[in-house]
Each structure stands twice: as structure tokens, then as C-alpha cells.
Amino acid sequence: MNIVLLGSGKVATQIGKALHNAGIPVAQVYSPTLEHAQTLAMQVHAKAISELAELTKNADVYIISVKDDAILGLVDQLDLGDKIVLHTSGSTAMDVLKSASTNYGVLYPLQTFSFDKTVDFSQVPIAVEASSPEIAKQLEALAHKLSPKIIQMTSEQRLVLHIAAVFACNFSNHLYAIAEQLLESKGISFDYLRPLIAETAAKVQQALPSEVQTGPAIRKDEKILQKHLDFLKEQPQLQEIYRLLSQSIVNL
């Protein structure tokens, strides 16, 4: 089995490295920007290409891993017969791949990826979906080489998983960034918050978050809530976030 990667972003990079480390050859890396393709291709011993005309017809699996907005535009240019075509998007339905091949599917790794920080893929849940039971078998076999945590999911379930991930990961990181900004404005090091952030995430590795909520909102500590809102009065957007999330904690 060999692979072509279409895309060179964070997800493509980490999937490419994980495939390479699992001994699955990556034949080509495509990106419209040759330099980007080269950066990833070098790491996975593949050929970099920047023209779809150069795409080999002899790979077994074509993995499209680009910004969700760009998937459709790319799919429209592909005609891969019965080769397996996959995308890696949480929120894009599987069926958008239909025009590129008769065999297709989704391989959605649920993790936050960086270019540099190598991820332990054996800890990454992978949601898979396939156009037929046969393709499902081949897709699962491929995914299993990356991680033991494979989940069969419909496109609709995967969308919910992605939205949940946006709340739990992207939005949480943004709240860390707000905290960073607040501390910075008073010359306080972000270092002091790091153990708290680590413990907050550690707590829910065993417990459910709904069972371990702490803070002034869940205590209904009105005076403190008001004091915090007053402090934030010159940053209306932060004040609004504080108000809305506190209200939501009380409601839940």
C-alpha cells in the first residue's frame, strides 16, 4: 500500500510523518506551493509536486488534507477512477469525494496538530467512514497502523465530534490566550498559570467535566462575579465572554 498526500499543512504533516514512521510509503506530496510540498516531502522521503497533472495514478490511497474550504475545489480537479480517496476533515461530509473516485472515505484524527511538535499517534482517536464495507475494511487496516483507537462514525456524528473538539480545544486555548493577555497587561508571567491549566485538563482524564466544575459562577459567588465584570469594563468583549460563560455555567 502506498499513499499520496494532497496538502502540506499541520494535519497533512503529522499524518505524513505518522504514516512514514509506521512504514507506509508516501509516494508524493502535493501542494500548489512547491516549497510547502518540499518541506513535508523531505521529511517523509516522498516526491514533491505542485501540479495535479504530475499526480501518479499508481498509488493506492490519496489523502486530501487541506483547509476545509479548499477540499471541494481540489476534488473537482481529481479523477482517480476506483482508487481510494480520503479526506481528513471533521466537518466535511464524506460524499463530497464522490466525483473524484468510486471508492472514498474519511480518516479524521481527533487531535490538535503543530508543524513541529510530533504527536504520539497511538493516543489519537481516528474517526473513519467509508463508501462501502470493502473500503471500510481497507481504511480500518490503514488507520490501525496509526492508532488502536478507531471509531466508525457517520458524517453527522463526526460533525458533532468536531464541534465538541472546537469547544474543548480551540476555544479552551483561546481562553488561555485571554488569560495570557490579562496577565501580560499587569506584567505577571504566564508561567504561574501553567500548573493550573495542566491540572484542569488532568482532572477530566478520569472525571467528567460536568462533575468537577469549580469557580465563582458555580458557587454563585455574586460579589466576585461583579468584581470581575467591573474589572473588565474597559474590555467589553472580554466582559461579554465572562458574562456569557458564567451564565452558561449557572444554567448547565
Place this chain on the structure above:
Amino acid sequence: MNIVLLGSGKVATQIGKALHNAGIPVAQVYSPTLEHAQTLAMQVHAKAISELAELTKNADVYIISVKDDAILGLVDQLDLGDKIVLHTSGSTAMDVLKSASTNYGVLYPLQTFSFDKTVDFSQVPIAVEASSPEIAKQLEALAHKLSPKIIQMTSEQRLVLHIAAVFACNFSNHLYAIAEQLLESKGISFDYLRPLIAETAAKVQQALPSEVQTGPAIRKDEKILQKHLDFLKEQPQLQEIYRLLSQSIVNL
């Protein structure tokens, strides 16, 4: 040096246990509900009391660790001469202790506490503030027995630290809880999110959160943002949180 603990909540419990483990005797634990006082007193080999009249006059340090709203009411009933009186609140000014003693201060451990999960206090930053340089010395000596990470902070700096902690910890946990609820509604296990949550917190142990933001908002992936908002249309509060945080990511 021996200690009286006024309070029996999560913070009082973990501070009590940390003092006890550091070999600092806890003489009494006070709570208006005797049963609560007993639960903690048992763990730290102290006497449980539920009447302030029973408070010993012979302790060196009195630590008030109750819900912020309740501090003032308790302080009003105390008259401890020149004994050191501390509170453990992030958002309460040190000066509220003035009427209880001539010597006072704050010992604010920056961590999220549970009743059961024992915290490694050596990793907990402790913000301290004291009514005089002399008391500061004694307070630092006490705090140092719990953790090497001691920070001198004014009441105003501590307030900002607390607000930052509410964003980074309390609100993040609430976002985990929203994710839990979304998954539950589709019968998907929260388990799948745990590695993502762990990695999100792990990433900012080295990097700054403002440098590692990922997700559709920072990519300005408008189609996905709209798809997620559409999915949330029957849960207007979640939709509003999604919209506001996405907007805030774009603005920052």
C-alpha cells in the same frame, strides 16, 4: 507554629492536608456545620469546632478559607489581637482582615482543588501579601513549607491573576462540559476527547497560547464556522458562545 483553619471546603481541605503533610500542626478546624469540620479535622488530626466561641487563642496563624461572600461576615466576628490572620481568596483585598487582627495577610494558592484528589502542592504557585514586612517574612516561611513557588503580589495583581485563572481554568472546564453534553446528545463517549484536551493543555506548558491557536476561526474557515453555527441553532446559548469566542479569536 500551629494553625487554625476556618473553613472546610475544597481549598481549606487541600491546604489543611498540605500543612499536615508538611509537619505543621493544625490545632482546630472550624465550620458552622460540625459534620463538615469533623470530616476535615479527622484528616489533619485537629479538633473540630462549630462555634467561634470555642476558637483557641493560642494558635499562631488563623487561616480563613471560606467562600468569598462569607469572608466579611466571619471577619466581623473575630478579634484575634495580634495573631496572624490570613485569607486564601484571589479576589478579596487583604484589608478586609484589618478588623480581626493587627497582623494579617493573604495566602492564595493558584490551583483548582477537589475534595478527594490530592494536589501536589510543590507545583502550586502561592501568591502572598502581608500587612507588614515582618509578617511577610513569617508568611513566606509558612508558604515555603508548602511550595517553592512563592510570589509577592498586591491585592490588585492577585485579582488579575484570579480573573485570568477563571478564564483559563473554570471557563475551560465549562467548555469541556459543553463538549461532553454535545457528544452525549449523540451517544458519543467523552473518552474520545480526553487525549485532545490533554494535548491542548500540554502544548501551552512550553509555548504561549497566543502562538499555538488552531481551529476554523483562526484559519478563517467561513464555511465550517457557518456549518457549526447552523448545527447549534437550536441551542441559542451555545451558538452565542461559539460566535463570540470565534469572533474573539479573529480579533486577538
